[in-house]
Amino acid sequence: MIPSREIFFNIVPAGVIAAYVLMIIPIGxxxxxxxxxxxxxxxxxxxxxxDQMGHRIWNxxxxxxxxxxxxxxxxxxxxxxxxxxxTGFVTLLIGTLIVMVExxxxxxxxxxSFFHGNFYLGxxxxxxxxxxxxxxxxxxxxxxxxxxxxxTQQTSGDDLLLPATLLILAVQxxxxxxxxxxxxxxxxxxxxxxxxxxxxxxxxxxxxxLARLHQLNWTVHLVTALVFIGYIAYSKMIHPFTALANVLxxxxxxxxxxxxxxxxxxxxNFGASKLEHFSWAQLMSVDACMHCGRCLEYCxxxxxxxxLRPRDLVLEIAGLQAxxxxxxxxxxxxxxxxxxxxxxxxxxxxxxxxxxxTEEIWDxxxxxxxxxxxxxxxxxxxxxxxxxxxxxxEQNSFPQELAPIFTSLERLGNPYQNVPAERxxxxxxxxxxxxxxxxxxxxxxxxxxLFFVGCLGSFVARNQKVTLxxxxxxxxxxxxxxxxxxxESCNGDPARRMGHEFxxxxxxxxxxxxxxxxxxxxxxxxxxxxxxxxxxxxxxxxGNYEVIxxxxxxxxxxxxxxxxxxxxxxxxxxxxxxHDPCYLGRYNGVVEEPRRALKTIPxxxxxxxxxxxxxxxxxxxxxxxxxxxxQSATRINQTRAREALATGASVVAASCPFxxxxxxxxxxxxxxxxxxxxxxxxxxxxxxxxxxxxxxxxETV
Amino acid sequence: MRYxxxxxxxxxxxxxxxxxxxWAALRMLAVVLLVGGAIAAGIAGGAHxxxxxxxxxxxxxxxxxxxxxxxxxxxxxALAVLAASLxxxxxxxxxxxxxxxxxxxxxxxxxxxxxxxxxxxxxVLGTGAIRGKTPQxxxxxxx
Ligand code: SF4
Ligand code: SF4
Numbered sequence: 119m120i121p122s123r124e125i126f127f128n129i130v131p132a133g134v135i136a137a138y139v140l141m142i143i144p145i146g147x148x149x150x151x152x153x154x155x156x157x158x159x160x161x162x163x164x165x166x167x168x169d170q171m172g173h174r175i176w177n178x179x180x181x182x183x184x185x186x187x188x189x190x191x192x193x194x195x196x197x198x199x200x201x202x203x204x205t206g207f208v209t210l211l212i213g214t215l216i217v218m219v220e221x222x223x224x225x226x227x228x229x230x231s232f233f234h235g236n237f238y239l240g241x242x243x244x245x246x247x248x249x250x251x252x253x254x255x256x257x258x259x260x261x262x263x264x265x266x267x268x269x270t271q272q273t274s275g276d277d278l279l280l281p282a283t284l285l286i287l288a289v290q291x292x293x294x295x296x297x298x299x300x301x302x303x304x305x306x307x308x309x310x311x312x313x314x315x316x317x318x319x320x321x322x323x324x325x326x327x328l329a330r331l332h333q334l335n336w337t338v339h340l341v342t343a344l345v346f347i348g349y350i351a352y353s354k355m356i357h358p359f360t361a362l363a364n365v366l367x368x369x370x371x372x373x374x375x376x377x378x379x380x381x382x383x384x385x386x387n388f389g390a391s392k393l394e395h396f397s398w399a400q401l402m403s404v405d406a407c408m409h410c411g412r413c414l415e416y417c418x419x420x421x422x423x424x425x426l427r428p429r430d431l432v433l434e435i436a437g438l439q440a441x442x443x444x445x446x447x448x449x450x451x452x453x454x455x456x457x458x459x460x461x462x463x464x465x466x467x468x469x470x471x472x473x474x475x476t477e478e479i480w481d482x483x484x485x486x487x488x489x490x491x492x493x494x495x496x497x498x499x500x501x502x503x504x505x506x507x508x509x510x511x512e513q514n515s516f517p518q519e520l521a522p523i524f525t526s527l528e529r530l531g532n533p534y535q536n537v538p539a540e541r542x543x544x545x546x547x548x549x550x551x552x553x554x555x556x557x558x559x560x561x562x563x564x565x566x567x568l569f570f571v572g573c574l575g576s577f578v579a580r581n582q583k584v585t586l587x588x589x590x591x592x593x594x595x596x597x598x599x600x601x602x603x604x605x606e607s608c609n610g611d612p613a614r615r616m617g618h619e620f621x622x623x624x625x626x627x628x629x630x631x632x633x634x635x636x637x638x639x640x641x642x643x644x645x646x647x648x649x650x651x652x653x654x655x656x657x658x659x660x661g662n663y664e665v666i667x668x669x670x671x672x673x674x675x676x677x678x679x680x681x682x683x684x685x686x687x688x689x690x691x692x693x694x695x696x697h698d699p700c701y702l703g704r705y706n707g708v709v710e711e712p713r714r715a716l717k718t719i720p721x722x723x724x725x726x727x728x729x730x731x732x733x734x735x736x737x738x739x740x741x742x743x744x745x746x747x748x749q750s751a752t753r754i755n756q757t758r759a760r761e762a763l764a765t766g767a768s769v770v771a772a773s774c775p776f777x778x779x780x781x782x783x784x785x786x787x788x789x790x791x792x793x794x795x796x797x798x799x800x801x802x803x804x805x806x807x808x809x810x811x812x813x814x815x816x817e818t819v
Numbered sequence: 820m821r822y823x824x825x826x827x828x829x830x831x832x833x834x835x836x837x838x839x840x841x842w843a844a845l846r847m848l849a850v851v852l853l854v855g856g857a858i859a860a861g862i863a864g865g866a867h868x869x870x871x872x873x874x875x876x877x878x879x880x881x882x883x884x885x886x887x888x889x890x891x892x893x894x895x896x897a898l899a900v901l902a903a904s905l906x907x908x909x910x911x912x913x914x915x916x917x918x919x920x921x922x923x924x925x926x927x928x929x930x931x932x933x934x935x936x937x938x939x940x941x942x943v944l945g946t947g948a949i950r951g952k953t954p955q956x957x958x959x960x961x962x
Contacts, residue, residue: 135835138850142853149857150862226842273954279945286938289901318924319911444871
């Protein structure tokens with residue numbers, strides 16, 4: 119006897135017809151819901167996300183289908199949970215389609231049956247494994263929502279109804295199989311290892327009762343499945359469509375690069391004050407959010423109790439979009455907790471001030487921790503900057519402390535009201551002079567590197583010490599370099615992240631023109647923000663350079679044996695912890711070079727903070743926040759300072775002037791008497807330098 | 820919308836023919852027509868300016884209590900079967916002729932009990948969610 123089973127066993131023909139006819143309702147609802155969403159997305163601004171399709175598809179398979187972005191070391195529970203639900207659901211879906219292909223296609227049309235023998239036995243086994251995985255995954259999801267209740271999760275009705283429905287579908291499936299096995303005394307029943315023992319227990323029931331129950335359970339299983347399909351487009355279960363689409367269409371640019379406002383002179387609006395001002399891809403991205411809360415885990419504003427919670431920001435925009443599109447949805451909160459359809463709060467709300475508060479918009483440090491964490495590649499920072507652009511450039515509405523900053527940037531090319539002519543004054547403290555690009559070019563010479571000093575490194579006394587230390591290192595290693603001196607101005611990063619795109623482009627363009635005129639090829643920066651802007655954003659304006667951060671260069675120089683370090687240095691005897699600047703580590707992946715540089719210093723005792731590398735915790739100074747007032751009870755820099763102090767380190771190593779200032783302030787506020795110093799890696803290395811071996815000779819690293 | 824409805828009507832007709840005349844070969848065509856028709860009608864409905872208002876009105880018909888009742892009706896048969904299998908396992912285990920099957924019957928009882936517990940829990944949770952009751956994170960305290 120060949121193993122097989124009768125498809126639609128014990129189901130009357132009218133039931134089969136009803137199943138096919140009823141199927142059109144949820145499929146129609148799903149198509150309707152998707153079509154409504156797509157229509158909303160199409161109202162967004164044009165943006166080309168159709169390039170590099172091969173790369174995009176592979177990326178989607180790797181990151182989403184194979185769970186590369188979902189199962190991560192720091193998110194194992196959620197990752198395994200999702201993998202179990204996904205694998206179970208897809209296995210059962212494929213199983214259902216296999217049965218459909220056999221019964222509706224291969225047998226009637228081709229006269230060929232494959233649903234028997236070893237294939238059938240493997241099918242039974244796979245379906246039982248799939249059902250178990252689905253039950254395991256949904257149970258894990260409910261356990262997390264109801265018992266573990268991590269701080270980053272807020273539970274709406276949707277978050278419970280979906281796993282509950284999936285779990286019920288799996289249970290109904292097992293019950294259906296057990297009833298059939300009990301009725302047919304299937305000789306291969308043991309392959310259905312979950313339903314088989316249940317079937318044995320049912321065998322005492324009269325056959326007609328089993329048959330009735332089988333038909334009844336088949337009917338409710340079918341209706342439950344149809345209800346579930348119909349609900350997909352109106353719940354977060356839409357994410358298999360939207361999340362896959364978002365991963366496929368994600369921005370394939372360095373994450374530290376913000377899109378410029380194109381054709382600024384002719385643009386009719388700046389930034390986003392309406393949904394339609396976002397690009398279509400941004401509008402699509404907010405519909406991909408499935409409330410996982412991962413974006414909150416390392417978010418400095420969430421972790422210090424501020425208004426901005428990146429998940430809620432995304433859902434607020436998605437809720438407004440759903441309301442405008444007539445799709446039942448809403449934001450987290452009372453409405454979404456109805457658990458019925460996710461009614462929103464009305465489509466007539468304004469984007470800024472209605473759906474999203476200005477407080478949220480100005481809270482962000484643009485640290486990127488949310489984007490690093492989001493499993494579906496939603497980009498929160500560009501959404502926030504778009505709204506900042508509108509506030510600043512159209513509504514002239516921004517925190518009042520930014521007014522003098524913008525004026526100073528505009529008039530003086532730096533945010534601190536310093537006179538441009540004083541930009542190179544720090545060089546007077548050097549024994550060995552530093553050349554300026556204008557002199558180098560006038561002499562018909564070239565240098566290997568332009569040292570882009572940055573505003574803090576040029577004007578602020580504390581940061582000037584870092585600049586001097588770095589210069590000493592460069593000179594010690596015999597690097598040929600020059601500075602722009604008074605021709606240097608702000609790179610544009612703070613203005614850009616504060617939403618003043620016009621000013622940012624003006625400043626950046628000035629620098630690009632200057633650097634191109636001097637035929638600059640390589641740039642070394644002493645600041646993570648200068649590094650990110652020149653490396654990732656200057657190419658938009660025609661500035662293409664090889665950009666290196668000073669910690670990378672120091673690491674290279676040590677590795678090349680061009681810096682000889684002294685074991686007797688006082689700093690190197692101490693316990694040191696390193697703070698990763700967001701714009702260096704998270705945005706640009708420079709996490710090992712600074713550590714290597716520190717570790718090669720003799721006797722240095724490097725200890726890590728719990729949140730480090732790409733999962734570092736922001737100092738609170740990015741996105742212009744270093745220049746804005748933080749009035750909240752819990753300051754971001756103090757939170758990070760506490761983490762640093764808890765390591766017992768006596769030196770906090772930094773590699774960005776903004777981080778340095780924020781951490782120094784934070785430590786002073788948290789424990790003034792701790793005696794913990796914040797030192798740039800350049801200072802630590804410079805303090806360990808032995809007398810220059812070769813300084814006169816020019817070499818290229 | 821018109822094309823969607825034509826496809827749907829054709830799909831139903833072909834399906835009825837395939838079942839009545841035992842022309843199973845037509846069933847695949849019926850499925851294609853029905854699914855195609857549903858998608859076409861859904862997309863066309865999505866473009867209709869008044870459709871959102873209609874759907875909202877239809878959605879409002881279903882009260883929360885009615886939806887809870889539907890949820891319970893949909894899950895009750897599975898719960899009943901699981902309870903019956905639990906009972907069946909107990910009865911057979913306590914009867915004299917179950918000796919050989921005892922381990923499997925115990926396993927069956929355990930599986931039924933677990934599935935019953937899980938399913939009943941989610942029914943309570945699901946109906947609670949439909950009625951607007953969800954666990955609030957106490958403070959959403961910071962990580
Ligand atoms: S960029 Fe940083 S501060 Fe802004 S929302 Fe994301 S994690 Fe929070
Ligand atoms: S934005 Fe991304 S990380 Fe945050 S809740 Fe949504 S899907 Fe999760």
